[in-house]
Amino acid sequence: MSTFKPLDPLLHSQLRLAVMSLLIGLDEAEFTFLKEKTESTAGNLSVQLDKLEKAGYIKIEKSFRDKRPLTTCSITSLGVKAFEDYVENLKNYIS
Amino acid sequence: MSTFKPLDPLLHSQLRLAVMSLLIGLDEAEFTFLKEKTESTAGNLSVQLDKLEKAGYIKIEKSFRDKRPLTTCSITSLGVKAFEDYVENLKNYIS
DNA sequence: TAAATAGGTTTATTTTATAAACTACTTTAC
């Protein structure tokens, strides 16, 4: 019953989990928005977004707005699945 | 509302969380029991139990049974509180 | 045109998690 399934290390990280939590409820989100909501530093966020993208959990699109760089993120279906699995597994630990 | 409260780093670790999860439902638990249930190595478990003890989240008692060393762990009230807080904070991330 | 700001990335440092090696003692097999 309450066996401890391994927790996806990519999601078992405060910042990456917060990012995924935000993205799962949104169509897309900008870098600065994620930075503000998670209260993270740009450097840390940049690194963690990279990891999520490399895992295929999010998609990152780079463009320009008003001549400035704009990074927009969105969750992928793989990311949604991973997040849901993570939450499901986590329940064994906290209930 | 859904602001991301920091997650106690001492509990945001798969093995330590599993240990706390087990201990919160038990009066006490032996080292070998925790090792089996969490499927961890003795070395890793030993290190993580130390950290939980140093944080005051668990109490570790050492004795002998049948001439062999016996390590018994139990959760403290501080540990219960920390676990409950952790779970409460975590909900912001996963719901 | 110099300084400040925006929007990041890269590199370096610190912290963690984990595994490997070791210790100390006990039991079993020869």
Next chain:
DNA sequence: GTAAAGTAGTTTATAAAATAAACCTATTTA
């Protein structure tokens, strides 16, 4: 009785992660 294997861990070393600091490029403001 002694060598080998097993029990119950601890300590040390290594790998991986999180985080912070420094940096970069371009833009805006003074």
